[in-house]
Amino acid sequence: MDPTDNDALDAYSQVVSGVAEALTPRVAALRVRRAGGRPGGEGSAVVLTAEGHLITNAHVVGDADAGEASFDDGTMAKVTVVGRDPLSDLALVRTDRVTPTPPEFGDADRLKVGSLVVAVGNPLGLAGSVTAGVVSGLGRAMPARGRTASRVIENVIQTDAALNPGNSGGALADSRGRVVGINTAVAGIGLGLAVPVNQTSRRIIYALMHDGRVRRAYLGLVTSPAPLPAGWAERTERRTALRVVEVVSGSPAEISGMRAGDMILAVDGAALGDAQSLQRLLFDEAIGARTEITVLRNGALVDVVARPAELVD
Numbered sequence: 001m002d003p004t005d006n007d008a009l010d011a012y013s014q015v016v017s018g019v020a021e022a023l024t025p026r027v028a029a030l031r032v033r034r035a036g037g038r039p040g041g042e043g044s045a046v047v048l049t050a051e052g053h054l055i056t057n058a059h060v061v062g063d064a065d066a067g068e069a070s071f072d073d074g075t076m077a078k079v080t081v082v083g084r085d086p087l088s089d090l091a092l093v094r095t096d097r098v099t100p101t102p103p104e105f106g107d108a109d110r111l112k113v114g115s116l117v118v119a120v121g122n123p124l125g126l127a128g129s130v131t132a133g134v135v136s137g138l139g140r141a142m143p144a145r146g147r148t149a150s151r152v153i154e155n156v157i158q159t160d161a162a163l164n165p166g167n168s169g170g171a172l173a174d175s176r177g178r179v180v181g182i183n184t185a186v187a188g189i190g191l192g193l194a195v196p197v198n199q200t201s202r203r204i205i206y207a208l209m210h211d212g213r214v215r216r217a218y219l220g221l222v223t224s225p226a227p228l229p230a231g232w233a234e235r236t237e238r239r240t241a242l243r244v245v246e247v248v249s250g251s252p253a254e255i256s257g258m259r260a261g262d263m264i265l266a267v268d269g270a271a272l273g274d275a276q277s278l279q280r281l282l283f284d285e286a287i288g289a290r291t292e293i294t295v296l297r298n299g300a301l302v303d304v305v306a307r308p309a310e311l312v313d
Contacts, residue, residue: 012116012132015116015175016118016130016132018177019118019120019173019175019176019177020118020120020130022103022177023103023118023171023173023177024072024120024130025071025072025073025100026046026047026100026101026103026171027044027046027047027072027120027121027122027128027171028044028045028046028047028054028069028070028071028077028099028122029042029043029044029069029070029122030042030044030054030056030060030067030068030169031067031068031069031070032060032062032066032067032081033065033066034062034063034064034065035063035064040061040062040064040067041059041060041061041062042060042122043056043060043121043122043166043168043169043170044056044060044121044122044167044168044170044183045069045079045093045169045170046103046169046171046179046182047100047102047103048092048102048205050101050102052094052095052096052097052098052099053082053092053093053094053209054069054079054092054094054095055090055091055092055169055182056090056091056092056093056169057089057090057168057169057182057184057195058084058085058086058088058089058091059168059184060091060168060169061081061084061091061093064081065080065081066078066079066080066081067079067081067093069095071099072128077095077096077097077099078096079093079094079096080093080094080096081093082094082208082209082212083208083209083211083212083214084213085204085207085208085213085214087214087216088153088195088201088204088214089153089195090182090195090201090205090208091208092205092208092209103173103177103179104176104178105178105179105180105197106173106174106176106178106179106180106197107180107197107198107199108157108180108181108196108197108198109196109198109199111135111138111174111180111196112138113134113135113136113137113138114134114135115135115174115175116132116134116174116175117133117134117157117161117172117173117174117175117180117181118130118131118132118161118172118173118174118175118177119131119132119133119159119161119162119163119167119170119171119173119192120170120173121163121167121168121169121170121171122166122167129167131161131162131163132161133159133160133161133162133192134159134161135157135158135159136158136159137157137158138155138157138158139155139224139225140155140157140158140193142184142185153184155196155200155279156184156193156194156195156196157172157180157181157193157194157195158191158192158193159172159191159192159194160191160192161192162192163183163185163192167183167192168183168184169182169183169184170182170183172194179197180194180196180197181195181196181197182194182195182197200279200280203280203283215283215287215310215311216283216284216287216311217281217282217284217286217287217289217308217309217310217311218251218282218308218309218310218311219251219252219253219258219282219291219308220248220250220251220252220253220254221244221247221248221253222244222245222246222247222248223242223243223244223245223278224242224243225243226241226242226243227239227240228240228263228296229296232296236265236271238265238271241263241264241265241272241296242263242264242278243261243262243263243264244260244261244262244263244264244295245260246260247259247260251309252306252308253306255306256293256306257304258295258304258306259297261297262295262296262302263295263296264278264293264294264295265294265295265301266293266294267281267291267292267294268281268291268292269292282308286308287308287309287310288307288308288310289307289308290305290307291305291306291307291308292304292305293305293306
């Protein structure tokens with residue numbers, strides 16, 4: 001083996017071990033209980049605030065209202081569920097005692113395909129487990145199911161870091177140890193997904209912390225970033241738009257005339273380029289508001305007017 005290969009492996013090991021050392025004390029194993037003390041889900045949770053808030057997945061807490069968190073040093077704490085948002089698969093719980101100091105949270109919007117990431121969680125009951133890999137895709141979508149409807153969580157991070165049951169709610173960190181995602185699902189062999197930490201998820205977390213819920217507007221679109229045709233890319237001076245993959249039956253988007261295959265260029269005149277930019281618009285102030293969506297359809301620009309409904313789980 002070339003000596004430079006050893007140097008590269010040593011550097012990689014140092015990065016992963018450094019991230020693990022920083023994050024393992026700040027990721028708890030989480031077990032929740034449903035009403036009446038019935039057993040609930042198990043997963044992981046990441047320390048969020050010095051006041052004892054932990055962030056995890058909505059699917060981990062489910063309909064539970066309480067549970068226990070155990071930390072790497074053996075500390076046990078009772079937790080209560082503060083709020084959950086199934087559409088982003090994020091939830092907040094709060095402990096009854098002092099927790100380790102929170103880790104640094106980064107910005108997933110700065111990730112690139114190929115970026116090194118480290119996952120820390122409690123898979124299969126094995127506390128403090130660490131795996132590493134790279135970002136293998138951005139802007140992915142994955143299905144989620146609420147109590148009354150099937151939905152899609154958009155703009156998730158795809159990674160090849162090994163994830164197993166129990167990793168859900170754990171930390172996905174960049175090479176500097178900043179938490180950039182909350183691991184949310186095992187999508188298949190060698191494939192994991194995480195909810196990004198960014199401006200939109202911070203807004204969701206703030207709403208959960210203060211209101212226990214997130215009021216959201218609902219269009220009923222499944223979208224994915226896609227390149228614009230060359231001519232339109234030159235004309236608009238943009239390389240990408242949002243391709244409509246699916247229009248949910250009976251949704252405001254269907255009523256407005258949106259179609260699968262439409263390329264969304266702008267909403268109310270504001271240019272869009274990624275799934276996150278659309279999600280930023282779909283909060284409480286957009287409910288019932290006249291929303292003009294500019295799409296590229298069959299080589300022509302079309303303006304579609306929709307009125308987002310309130311999302312009810």
